[in-house]
């Protein structure tokens with residue numbers, strides 16, 4: 492076993508995944524620095540003054556990896572809820588079960604016809620030469636489904652022209668079904684709702700999603716330093732400095748900070764890397780929470796909104812995930828809804844106005860009633876920087892320059908914004924990228940998730 496000094500930047504799932512694995516391996520020469528005062532990164536949770544728990548956007552636990560499953564079992568034991576995903580798409584005054592394209596029979600008849608006509612045409616032309624997400628959507632689903640749902644919804648989430656996005660990330664993120672099945676679902680009035688890796692999910696009983704990561708960090712309290720923001724990496728000396736003027740040295744760095752920012756922290760400065768980093772695009776997230784003094788009895792987990800008048804792309808029935816997301820765990824009296832809105836880079840948001848538009852959208856869609864306004868006891872909001880790493884067409888060209896150059900300096904840039912690959916940007920991928928980076932450094936094992944195509 493080597494005895495390099497490993498410094499981990501970031502106490503989110505990736506950084507803690509690396510730390511947890513090093514601890515498990517009995518490797519002691521490491522330390523973790525986190526800029527904020529709590530761990531969890533985007534997977535942290537916040538308690539508001541009224542006693543409601545909020546995540547940074549709707550997080551649910553699902554997994555592709557036995558290691559991650561066992562980790563969740565070890566961290567949460569029996570203190571976990573399992574839910575069957577019941578999600579919906581709201582548009583044109585109707586609610587369609589998710590995935591939208593599998594359940595067209597819920598649409599008004601005229602829309603059913605245009606969606607099916609488009610899908611039939613797309614199936615007949617078998618055009619597979621799309622090079623971007625917009626064309627891929629048209630070729631795969633046809634004009635009706637694209638114009639009715641896929642285009643308006645995805646434009647809200649990604650805040651980027653869809654023709655500037657690649658199609659390489661799609662595999663597990665969009666349900667692709669053949670025309671025969673679409674037609675059968677309409678004609679035989681069949682519900683088709685089980686698609687996707689998160690059709691069953693878990694959620695911590697206490698403390699929101701962040702509880703997983705707080706419990707992980709408690710395994711090695713002396714090794715986690717919060718309030719330490721990395722500012723500069725001296726690659727020649729292998730030294731790092733923090734914004735508070737302190738520093739440390741490293742042999743190997745596992746960085747989970749956004750790779751575009753890391754490219755700008757290098758000393759000596761590297762103009763080519765800085766320029767490559769400008770090709771990477773992301774957006775921010777506004778989380779809007781509604782804490783209600785009212786029982787909401789629902790099996791629904793979340794609703795997607797394609798309607799451009801509703802600022803949010805999704806509303807989550809957060810009190811349905813765990814009763815402890817509301818004050819005193821009392822879901823007979825309280826409930827909570829959490830909405831997400833993507834914010835394009837640099838765009839200022841009028842929070843009050845957006846909150847009102849969101850309430851109007853929820854009332855229009857009959858999720859709330861007008862009289863519920865008087866029952867709101869918590870109006871929560873949080874602006875989260877770096878939300879979606881956008882899979883643009885230029886992304887891989889930039890990463891092909893950035894990642895090898897950083898590796899040459901002993902820097903493993905991993906995680907949702909360290910790797911900047913949305914297709915491996917969930918918690919299970921992130922934890923595993925950290926675990927596998929640790930295994931690679933200490934034992935020379937291959938990193939499978941990071942190198943997956």
Ligand SMILES: Cc1cc2nc3c(=O)[nH]c(=O)nc-3n(C[C@H](O)[C@H](O)[C@H](O)COP(=O)(O)OP(=O)(O)OC[C@H]3O[C@@H](n4cnc5c(N)ncnc54)[C@H](O)[C@@H]3O)c2cc1C
Pocket residue numbers: 500501502503504505506524525526527530531532533534547548549550551552553719720721722747748749776831877878879905906907908909916917918919921
């Ligand atoms: C809206 C939304 C919904 C999501 N839903 C799900 C879901 O349902 N299921 C799921 O599995 N995943 C979901 N995810 C993904 C999940 O949030 C990420 O996979 C995970 O948080 C990524 O972990 P990470 O450690 O790579 O990055 P982060 O969570 O971003 O953590 C990085 C850490 O590094 C710290 N840091 C950054 N810069 C510095 C610096 N200069 N110095 C020191 N520290 C620094 C940050 O403060 C942060 O704590 C969702 C994400 C979003 C945005």
